[in-house]
Amino acid sequence: MPNSSGYRAVVSARNLTKRFGDFTAVDGISFEIPAGESFGLLGPNGAGKSTIMRMLGGVSRRTSGELEVMGLDPERQGPEVRAHLGVVPQQDNLDEELRVRDNLIIYGRYFGLPMSYLRPKSAELLEFAQLGDKAGARIGELSGGMKRRLTIARSLINDPGILLLDEPTTGLDPQARHVLWDRLFRLKERGTTLVLTTHYMDEAEQLCDRLIVVDRGRIMAGGSPAELIRAHSSREVLELRFGAGRNASAAGALAGLGERIEVLPDRILVYADDGEAVLGQAVARGLEPATSLVRRSSLEDVFLRLTGRSLID
Amino acid sequence: MGPVHDGAPHLVPDGRPLAGLYSRNARAVIARGLLATRTSNWTVMVSGFFEPVLYLLSMGIGLGALVGEVAGPGGQEISYAAYIAPALLAVSAMNGAVYDSTWNVFFKLNFAKLYQNMLYTSLGPLDVAIGEIFLALLRGFLYATGFTVVMAALGLATSPWALLMVPASVLIAFGFAAVGMGITSFMTRFQQMDWIGFALLPMFLFSATFYPLTVYPEPVRWFIQALPLWHGVELLRQLGVGQVGPATLGHLAYYLVMAAAGLVLTTVRLRALFLR
Ligand SMILES: Nc1ncnc2c1ncn2[C@@H]1O[C@H](COP(=O)(O)OP(=O)(O)O)[C@@H](O)[C@H]1O
Numbered sequence: 001m002p003n004s005s006g007y008r009a010v011v012s013a014r015n016l017t018k019r020f021g022d023f024t025a026v027d028g029i030s031f032e033i034p035a036g037e038s039f040g041l042l043g044p045n046g047a048g049k050s051t052i053m054r055m056l057g058g059v060s061r062r063t064s065g066e067l068e069v070m071g072l073d074p075e076r077q078g079p080e081v082r083a084h085l086g087v088v089p090q091q092d093n094l095d096e097e098l099r100v101r102d103n104l105i106i107y108g109r110y111f112g113l114p115m116s117y118l119r120p121k122s123a124e125l126l127e128f129a130q131l132g133d134k135a136g137a138r139i140g141e142l143s144g145g146m147k148r149r150l151t152i153a154r155s156l157i158n159d160p161g162i163l164l165l166d167e168p169t170t171g172l173d174p175q176a177r178h179v180l181w182d183r184l185f186r187l188k189e190r191g192t193t194l195v196l197t198t199h200y201m202d203e204a205e206q207l208c209d210r211l212i213v214v215d216r217g218r219i220m221a222g223g224s225p226a227e228l229i230r231a232h233s234s235r236e237v238l239e240l241r242f243g244a245g246r247n248a249s250a251a252g253a254l255a256g257l258g259e260r261i262e263v264l265p266d267r268i269l270v271y272a273d274d275g276e277a278v279l280g281q282a283v284a285r286g287l288e289p290a291t292s293l294v295r296r297s298s299l300e301d302v303f304l305r306l307t308g309r310s311l312i313d
Numbered sequence: 314m315g316p317v318h319d320g321a322p323h324l325v326p327d328g329r330p331l332a333g334l335y336s337r338n339a340r341a342v343i344a345r346g347l348l349a350t351r352t353s354n355w356t357v358m359v360s361g362f363f364e365p366v367l368y369l370l371s372m373g374i375g376l377g378a379l380v381g382e383v384a385g386p387g388g389q390e391i392s393y394a395a396y397i398a399p400a401l402l403a404v405s406a407m408n409g410a411v412y413d414s415t416w417n418v419f420f421k422l423n424f425a426k427l428y429q430n431m432l433y434t435s436l437g438p439l440d441v442a443i444g445e446i447f448l449a450l451l452r453g454f455l456y457a458t459g460f461t462v463v464m465a466a467l468g469l470a471t472s473p474w475a476l477l478m479v480p481a482s483v484l485i486a487f488g489f490a491a492v493g494m495g496i497t498s499f500m501t502r503f504q505q506m507d508w509i510g511f512a513l514l515p516m517f518l519f520s521a522t523f524y525p526l527t528v529y530p531e532p533v534r535w536f537i538q539a540l541p542l543w544h545g546v547e548l549l550r551q552l553g554v555g556q557v558g559p560a561t562l563g564h565l566a567y568y569l570v571m572a573a574a575g576l577v578l579t580t581v582r583l584r585a586l587f588l589r
């Protein structure tokens with residue numbers, strides 16, 4: 001559907017709602033994603049991210065609301081919509097009864113793609129996933145990281161215009177994550193629309209042009225990472241640690257400093273545009289923190305501000 | 314890699330009937346099943362073939378030595394082994410089809426997550442259902458062929474009509490598979506699957522499998538004659554000795570109706586079955 005700014009969104013959700021019994025997992029969510037954008041859903045476990053992704057793929061029926069993917073309702077026109085989607089579910093669901101290469105080939109057959117295309121494509125994707133030497137292995141022989149890379153390679157077999165990635169790097173080691181981010185950047189450069197969920201703020205900051213912060217099935221805020229930080233946090237954060245017993249009393253003594261103070265179990269966060277200056281004022285008040293750190297605000301701070309909770313509990 | 318996308322195009326809805334459920338690509342599901350069998354579970358396949366053969370050897374030949382001759386479908390005397398062999402084939406067709414359309418579907422749906430990965434592609438639930446039913450029937454066809462060969466080798470198939478036991482077994486399997494898959498769509502927990510076994514075992518034992526229906530009082534007879542397995546047993550038994558008549562057509566019709574009703578039920582319930 002064309003919208004006010006003239007572009008046609010490739011994904012458009014209006015009041016999207018999903019109930020399981022009387023529990024509302026997704027509660028009236030609306031968003032639009034233009035072609036080529038990298039769009040994120042950031043939220044803690046149980047926020048409803050995976051449920052939203054399953055509805056986008058047309059494999060879960062919504063309770064109410066409207067949804068269009070590439071102009072069609074994925075629930076009514078599932079096969080046609082999914083021909084253009086690549087899906088990386090949260091849990092790897094590789095076919096354990098087939099070997100590594102056959103996982104790619106057969107998945108391509110599900111899209112009705114011919115062998116003449118699939119043979120070279122599967123070889124190329126195995127290289128992409130750094131699994132070239134595992135082509136004949138059984139799935140059970142792969143490590144967790146290898147399975148994840150194979151699942152991602154598999155999602156690209158039909159050259160999708162939209163890639164749905166549900167927590168693509170959860171459980172991967174830092175190096176594997178960076179490799180994956182690099183691959184996702186390349187896809188983005190080629191014009192692929194990325195929709196990803198994550199509960200890692202650094203991943204959201206790295207990969208997303210725009211994101212929505214979701215909590216308990218509702219949108220708490222939306223915008224680019226920089227916009228969100230500007231709107232919901234200060235430029236910098238001063239992190240102070242006084243040792244377990246003394247945080248509360250120190251917080252009292254800090255009152256009035258910076259824009260806002262957040263007391264966490266292990267540390268105190270002071271939000272301010274100039275963290276060093278606030279640290280100077282704290283020391284001038286006679287406070288002696290065990291450690292102090294000035295850093296830029298992140299999406300984690302945005303989330304804490306919006307919900308009063310951390311992203312990762 | 315492939316072409317560079319100029320964003321994602323907008324699609325025109327496919328107006329074909331059932332376009333949301335079916336992409337005319339059940340053969341991909343079949344290709345996957347065959348490859349998986351070759352890669353991983355061909356031993357299960359082989360053991361499925363031997364089960365009715367072992368029953369036939371122990372009960373037909375062993376027990377048959379005590380029983381001697383019994384009255385066949387046309388009233389003529391046949392050996393006990395020849396009497397129960399078609400029934401064992403019908404039972405095997407039923408068991409295989411029910412297993413494939415209930416336990417197997419439930420497992421692949423909820424545990425192996427196989428259907429989830431199929432349904433994230435352009436396959437629709439109807440492609441998956443057709444592919445799986447076809448695989449079940451192919452298996453049934455191979456077993457029935459093997460069993461009929463064994464019967465012939467033991468001298469238990471005396472009429473050329475016996476060849477028709479193979480397609481008839483496939484029809485029996487089709488009826489059970491179509492209904493079985495529809496029933497599976499109502500199942501949410503593994504424990505509920507036990508009810509299916511609960512229904513099958515007595516049907517196996519009492520549907521004139523091992524002795525004629527005449528031992529029962531009238532009301533029990535009617536009840537058993539309403540159940541599907543009895544029709545399968547009678548159908549194959551009549552074909553086995555070439556006693557074909559209007560009753561044979563009646564049994565055939567029973568399965569045609571059962572398969573059609575099962576397919577309608579399964580199609581109506583596809584979304585409930587696959588898209589939870
Ligand atoms: N099939 C289901 N039946 C019942 N509740 C579900 C089902 N799937 C998800 N939920 C519930 O919906 C909520 C959102 O789940 P999910 O979308 O997986 O969250 P996230 O992906 O953000 O961690 C959770 O509370 C979860 O328990």
Ligand SMILES: [Mg+2]
Binds near residue numbers: 046049050051167
């Ligand atoms: Mg999730």
